[in-house]
Amino acid sequence: MSVLIHFSIFPLDKGKSVSPYVARAVKIIRESGLKSKLGPMGTSIEGEWDEVITLVGRCLEDLKKDCDRVYTTITADYRKGVSGRIESKVKSVEKKL
């Protein structure tokens, strides 16, 4: 019943270097215990919907402490009865190349 999301978050009011803020979010994600993969444009996370979305909310809550404007993008892919997709989706594509 798990869902896989790609998630990015960054402030708009802190200038062009946003990696300190991204790092705070990534830290929260890693400490959550959910499976995740950091990529150049966001982090993929796998878990139950409530778990992953609570995690996104905690990242936003953290950035709100000192950021006046925060932008977030999420794409979510739910597939019934299949988990471990944070690994298997890439493998499934690679096998077909």
Added chain:
Amino acid sequence: MSVLIHFSIFPLDKGKSVSPYVARAVKIIRESGLKSKLGPMGTSIEGEWDEVITLVGRCLEDLKKDCDRVYTTITADYRKGVSGRIESKVKSVEKKL
């Protein structure tokens, strides 16, 4: 403290006509009482983060009843201390044209 999201949801396993499923989600959104605007590529919703994201979760929960794969996109814009942006953001841009 409100957040504004643009949200789309649709099944991947029901063929190319997905509007019956989109309509189910839009109905849930409208019955929530949150301010929303249906557009050609998704629905904009304004509210507290917990409110809007709980609503997204309820739409996903509903589609999961009979869909084996569901895709969701969300972009969220948080801006400190400003609400009513589902109306004011468009007006603010229109004034500058």
Added chain:
Amino acid sequence: MSVLIHFSIFPLDKGKSVSPYVARAVKIIRESGLKSKLGPMGTSIEGEWDEVITLVGRCLEDLKKDCDRVYTTITADYRKGVSGRIESKVKSVEKKL
């Protein structure tokens, strides 16, 4: 053969008020002659893929003149043999509510 996109663009290095920059993009979109609808979280545009994506590129080109970092989100929905969807998609959902 037309495609429908939802498109947003904004700078990251200009502080929390980005509407002057959004307005420049919206102006370019409106002057293009393509069908578009401005919403709270972006603009929906309909046209041939090459037309809409060239337009997105022109918006980016314009913001690059004075912005050092620019973020863009695009979702695109292609459906064979159907046009006028910037109007008909919303109507199709509304009819089912």
Added chain:
Amino acid sequence: MSVLIHFSIFPLDKGKSVSPYVARAVKIIRESGLKSKLGPMGTSIEGEWDEVITLVGRCLEDLKKDCDRVYTTITADYRKGVSGRIESKVKSVEKKL
């Protein structure tokens, strides 16, 4: 002047297993010579705007051959005067953890 995008593409009319179609897009991306990284929810690609967006268009063109409805998501991050970010962005965040 390079841009970094995260890109996903899939048909809506081919059922819940879309990896054969995703693989066709990934093949086109890899043969392009642009730097790319396949992830669980999409592919990150770095290059000039015209290069990356032409590549996205070629993937769409390919899927249109036998798909009646195709959905695409793109997030793009332009940063003036910095390239190699498909590697450096992750490193910059990792250093701050």
